[in-house]
Amino acid sequence: MDDVARAAQTAARAALAVTLPRRWAHTRGVAGHARVLAAGLPPGDDETLVAAAWLHDIGYAPSVVRTGFHPLDGARHARSLGFPDRVAALVAFHSAAAVKAGLLGLADQLADFADECSIVHDLLWYADMSTDPTGRPVSFEARMAEVRLRRANDPVALAALDLGLPARRDAWRRAEEWLRSAVTCGG
Template identity: 55%
Template sequence: MERHSGSCAQLNLPCAAAVTAERLLAGELPGRWAHTRGVAHRAEQIARLLPPEDGRTLVAAAWLHDIGYASGLAETGFHQLDGAHYLARRGWPERICALVAHHAGATAVARLIGLAGELGAFEDEAGRVRDALWYCDMTTGPDGEPMSFEDRIAELRARRAPDDPVVRALAANGSERAAAVRRTETFLRDGGQRSR
């Protein structure tokens, strides 16, 4: 795994993830960095309700979820996969790589663009942590401010062309995204007490 200096000398996963994301996104993609900070902030709130390892994993994945947009990481142009490949090459835990690979219903997009086989190399855990990452991403706007799931989907459609694979994939994964958001909202309402 990448080594970091300063306050991350102990290699706390969320801290190391924040440093990595800032290095890759802040200068080149300030808007994406603002969104990432917002997603990570939401993840930090949810992490308090999870077992410690799951909480750390969620926050680290939230920081790293969009690093694949950085130009130096682009291999396929599919940011989930490019980010996951970068992390895997640098020794990040497999679970974090897989969460980054599969965030926001990536499977449907991968099928549309012919990368389902490559994405399949990363396991989609389809559990509470994955749901929470999707929730954080799908309820945080491009500027890092919270927004409803419905507004986020509308914003995504407005920002991208109708033939964009991400928009086209909504027909296949929109209900899956909505279900992950609903399950996480229930978990939050119950104060983390309810089982999946």
């Protein structure tokens, strides 16, 4: 494993493994999927994707929570630990975080990070959305249904889920198209 990804794994384990074991199981599943996906990426992008996958939910850790909005808290924590700005930014904007930031009035703070438009961005969302809370693979529709059920008492989360659904679906579609093209080129 590359140095940045290894450091990200270490940081995520330290923050999540004991205090939030279920979140840690999900994180391990996302990172494992990201590592498989990363095999089709150029050097640099591959390690960035895996590092971001390890760190994407670190903002849930009690030791990391500041605003209570986990993408922002996680991105700031990643930056404070010295991870590359690109990794922190991928954490900040993962899985339609910008939509919820707008609803929470945190868009200005999230704008401290630069959202990138790339296959790395899409693959991070894809790895997250295709992994259930226990770390197992899941379909897009099942994952969205699971999130909706888990957040049933959180109207802001439900509104963010609805508003962010097209962006989530588009990222999923682009990731699957990229996977199909990667298979074609390799075959």
